[in-house]
Every structure is written in C-alpha cells, then in structure tokens.
Amino acid sequence: MATSTSVPARAGTGAPAQRRPASSRGPLRVLGRHPVGMLFAAPYVVFILAVFAYPLGLAVWMSFHDFFFSAPGVAVERPFVGLDNYVAVLTDPDVQRSFRNIAVFLVINVPLTVALSLVLATALNGAIRFRSFFRVAYYVPYVTASVAVVAVWLYLFSTGGLVNQVLGGAAPDPSWLVNKGLAMPVIAVFVTWKQLGFFILLYLAALQNVPKEVYESASVDGAGRLRTFWSITVPSVRPATTLVVILSTITGANLFTEPYLLTGGGGPDGASASPVLVMYQRGIEQGNPDVAAAIGVVLVVGVLLVSLVNRYVLERD
C-alpha cells in the first residue's frame, strides 16, 4: 500500500524538474526545490517524535526496568531487570485470562463483522431506493460515542431489561452481563454492531472498484444471485477483507470502554476483562507501569502476529 500511494508523488515531481535546470538554484538544490516544505512539515515531525517515537521507546525501556511512579524531577534509580516484567506478565492468571477473553472476542467478532458488512455492503451497492437513509442508519452507531451506546445496551441487557422481558422464560440465568459464559459474547456482539457501519463503507469503496463488466458477463452466463456473490463479489474484495480482518483485530486488541462500562470493570470475576483493561488496572490503579508496559508490548506483538497470519492465509494464492 505504501508503494502504490507514493508512486504518483514521485512521478509528479519528475516532470517539472525537467523544465527547470537544476543549476538555477545553486547550492540550495540540496534542500530540494521548495525548502519551505521542511518548515511546513516541521511541526508534524516534532509531534511524531514527541508523542509517538519517544513514548514508544519509553514503553519498551520501561518493560525491561523496575519502573515506578515518582515525583517529577526527582532522580530515582530504575534498575534493569531483564525479562522479569515479562515473566510476571506471562505467569499472571489475570493477564492469561484477558488474552483468552480476547480470543473469544475475536472468534465471534471477526467472522461476524466480515460476513455482515460484506452482505450489507453488497445489498447497498448500486441503485437502491432510500440509499442515503440506509447509509446513515448503518453508520450512526459507528459515529456515536461508545459511552453513549453502552448506556442503552446496559438498559437493554440488564436483568429486568427489554431483551429478557421479550425472552421470558428463555432468558439466561444469571443474566447476560453478569454471566461468565455470556459477558464476553455480548461485548463481541456489541462491538460488531457498533463498528459495522465503518466496515460497510470500507467494503462499499472496494465494491465500486469491481468492474461492472464482470457482473454483466456473469448475468449473461445465467449465474444466480448467490452464485454471483460467492464467485465474483467475495474474491474481488479479498484485499479489503484482509484489511477488515486486520482492522477488526486491532479494534479488539484496543478493547477497554466496553468491558469497563458494560460489565462493570471486566466482570463477572474477570470473565470479560480485556488486556488493555488489565493494563490499566496493573499500571495505573496498582502503580506498576513497568508491568503494564510489558503487557502493551506483548499485546502489540500478538496483534502483529495475528495480522501477519491473516494476511498470509487470506492472500495465499
């Protein structure tokens, strides 16, 4: 993706440079034809270094040291402890459970997201009545704050809530959000619902790049609706599917607000705690930022591995 986007930029700069002789700017040529661009880019570069590069390095550094909160400006010793923090993280049953929870989340969320967003995007593609209305309906949850929509789900899925009222005797006991087996699936379904609009838009963009002739020839050959979907639509949007899988994996790895609010801090008994929630508890509530940083590193390495595997599996042929 990086190469495909940078190509037009290079092609564009090549053309005007030929018109103007290189020698006309003298020694300033080393800075490029528009050195002012450096000035324009400077705030962004400073921002990236201060808010991303330095904290990123600090996170890795912290995870290898005995790091604790101290008053600002006070020199304290932070000895190197090697892999101690990682050992602490990997042997911590709460952390292990949070990673198992996120596995449950992903197994429900990712296939559901891919299937529903592709089907709805396909249905929405082309000339449809009320198209604008449907598009707005689908992305309203995505643009709304999680805290706001969590509130209504809390109400819907509470013990005496509407969902249980409708289900009557079929309502689960204990109820959805306080049930060890159901708390995480409810969160997975919530996040699927919340994010689906974004992925529908993503698939819509991909579908618009599929040549119409392919569909026309399929219909000439007498292919039915389902057959066309399986044989043409699904393979045509495969790169977008890879992206959807990776992005929904990242969303899952970032999970914090939903277990924190929907299940009252990752309950019952940690059954819906996410790694970021445990990171928050260890790092900020319990004052072990070194352990929390190690959780962060483990989580990111995990996301990278899952992404690589996804990419490999989905783009194999």
Added chain:
Amino acid sequence: MATPTTVAAGAGAPAVPPTATGGPRRRPSRTSWPRMLLLALGALLFLFPFYYMLVGSFTAEPDPSLAGLAPSPDELTVSNYSAIDGSIGLVRSLVNSGIFTGGVLLGTMVLGVLVGYALAQLEFRGRGAVFALMLLVQVVPFQLLTIPLYVLIVRDYGLADSYLGMILPFAINSTAVFVFRQYFLQLPRDLFDAARIDGAGELRVLWSIAVPLVRPALLTALLLTFIGPWNEFLWPFLVTKEQDMQPLAVSLANYITNLSARAANPFGAILAGACVLAAPAVVLFTVFQRHFVSNDVGSGVKG
C-alpha cells in the same frame, strides 16, 4: 488497492447518485425486494437502540416491558435531563468536550494541512522520510503508548486535569494528514507554479489557491477527525480526575459506574446523558452525510 483513483472520485461532487426516484438505467424497486427487506431489517437493528435511548430518556418511570416502547405522551418528562445535569453538570461537560474536540480539530486542520500540502506539492529534502514516518505512525497501536504517555504527560509534565494534556496525544491526526495529502495530490502543479512566478509566497499559495480548491474535501476530513476526540474515553479518563475538567463521555461514564446507584431513575438519567453525548455526532453526520462517502473512509484507512 487504487487509492489515488478512489480519492479522485471522492473529492469531487457528492458520489451518491440521485437514485431516490429510480434512475433510467434500472428499476430498483421492483427487482430487489429481498434486498430491500434485508436492508430494512438491518436498519431496524441499527436504529432501534437509538429510538429506545430517546424513549428511555424521556420517561420518568422505567418500563422495560414491550409496552415501554411506546409510552403515552402524558408520561413524557424532562426530569431525567435535569437529574443528570444536577449530577455531572451537562453544560460544563459539553464545554470540556467542545474544547478537547476543538483543540484536536484546530491542530489537525492547521498543522495537518501544512504537512499534507508539503507532502503533496512541495519538493524538499526529507519528504520521503516524513511520508514514511506518517505511514509508520498509523501502524503503532495507541494502547502501547497509553502507559508511557500517561507517565510523561501526567507525571513528568504535570498536565493532568488540563486541556493541553487531553489534546496533546491527538493534536495532529495522521489519518487526516494522509487524506489531506491525497486531496492536494490531485491539484495540478502548474497552477501553483504560475502563482509562484507572480511572486506569491508558499503560505499564500496554500491559503489562496490550494485550500479553496479542496474545501469540500476538507469538510470530510474534519468530520472524520471529529469522531475521534468527541468519542474518546480512555485517554481523557486517565488525564482528568477533577469533574470540572472532564469531557461528557468521561463524566457520564463515571456517573454510570459510581453515582447512578443513588439516583431515583438511574437508567433514565444515564440515557438522558447518552442522548446529549450522541446528539452532536448524529446530527452532524446526518446533515453532512453526502460528504461522508465510502471512498474517503476507504482512502483514510489505507495508509
């Protein structure tokens, strides 16, 4: 994925064709009723919680049975809104949300447009490195940065309970920078060269020529950027401990976890707060829905 071409389509006139009355090419209404049924069912599932949120926020006595779906008009009240306002101070929270979001938007628009324009239209030493940096930033997950940023901003710089501390990590949205660059790439270089020959400075070229040409596209980027800080919970939650400084998402969340147990109709008050938090985003995106097209979202995340 053909990023430049999709953006080219997105930046022009609204990409939504006027199909409401049925275009001349197809007869959508007659042939696709299963499709309409599917879409309608989906829309119901997506919109129902919002309807329920609104109903719940205006009923004094919570009725979770099916009858509660359509309360009679004389049951409706605004008492939940005054209850949540009394607990968390809606106006103050909204002002905080507004300053937080406004700061992020200002930083992204001013500094992001500068770097986006430089990356697209200016040839300078290190441009490739800046571009690579921008792509790199998008793969660094924010959760890895949460703890070190907390250590730096809250502990070392003492920016807890300040707007600057809230805004800083989001001050320039890299996704928006990427979108800006895509828009500016489409403008022909000759246009700018002509202005430069006439003696215009680079800032003037940017402000008087480039920005007006991509104005509709900038609105899209603005909307995309708006969602982030308005909905953000974890970071402002870590930075603000004083209720006076908390954005609405944070104070409402604290109300849900701590205070609601003491209220007479806790769900009503929570839902009233949720409606206030949801309304600005929902209204903005409904009004500007033509500008929020699939192509832009697609290009925004392809970096």
